[in-house]
Amino acid sequence: MLDGFLVPEITVESNGESEPMALGENAGKTFLLTLAITRILEQQSLDVSIWGSADGTDWGTKPLLAFPQKFYQGVSQLLIDLREKPKIKFLRTKWTVNRWGVGPTKPRFSFLVKIQEQTLAGAAR
Numbered sequence: 001m002l003d004g005f006l007v008p009e010i011t012v013e014s015n016g017e018s019e020p021m022a023l024g025e026n027a028g029k030t031f032l033l034t035l036a037i038t039r040i041l042e043q044q045s046l047d048v049s050i051w052g053s054a055d056g057t058d059w060g061t062k063p064l065l066a067f068p069q070k071f072y073q074g075v076s077q078l079l080i081d082l083r084e085k086p087k088i089k090f091l092r093t094k095w096t097v098n099r100w101g102v103g104p105t106k107p108r109f110s111f112l113v114k115i116q117e118q119t120l121a122g123a124a125r
Contacts, residue, residue: 002026006050006093007113009038013106018093020056021115028086030118035067035076039110043101046070046109050080052088059092079118091115 007018023029035048048070049063064085067076082088099107 002029002031002115002117004115005112006033006091006115007095007111009036009110009112011039011108011110012095012097013108015094015096017095018113020053020090020092022056023082023089023091026117027089028082030079030081030083030120032116032118033065033067033078033080034114034116035070035078035111036114037070037073037075037109037111039108040071040073041099041108043103044071044097044099044107044109046107046111047096047098048111048113049094050113051092051094052082052085053090053092054087056090063094064088064091 006021049066051059052064053059065080093113097107099105
């Protein structure tokens with residue numbers, strides 16, 4: 001069972017993306033994604049999206065899913081069901097940061113994205 005990190009805890013000050021994660025034998029399964037924001041300044045936002053690829057190079061034009069825009073520390077979880085997308089063999093995370101208001105204009109976030117395989121009730125094994 002896959003239990004790891006798409007993004008180990010990092011601190012960012014600009015937009016970016018993670019390294020691709022090869023799903024291997026876990027392709028076509030359902031996963032719980034956890035976004036944990038551990039540090040954030042006021043008057044800034046973080047957008048995090050999850051992208052899929054069959055070959056690790058072509059990521060398409062739209063993410064598989066996106067977390068709601070975040071403004072505060074905390075934990076959010078989403079399920080991603082790849083059972084009907086067995087061609088997706090790689091996942092990666094993209095993030096966009098924004099800051100406004102008074103004070104320093106450079107955003108600063110510390111966050112992580114965890115991935116855990118899920119067994120759904122009634123799902124074929």
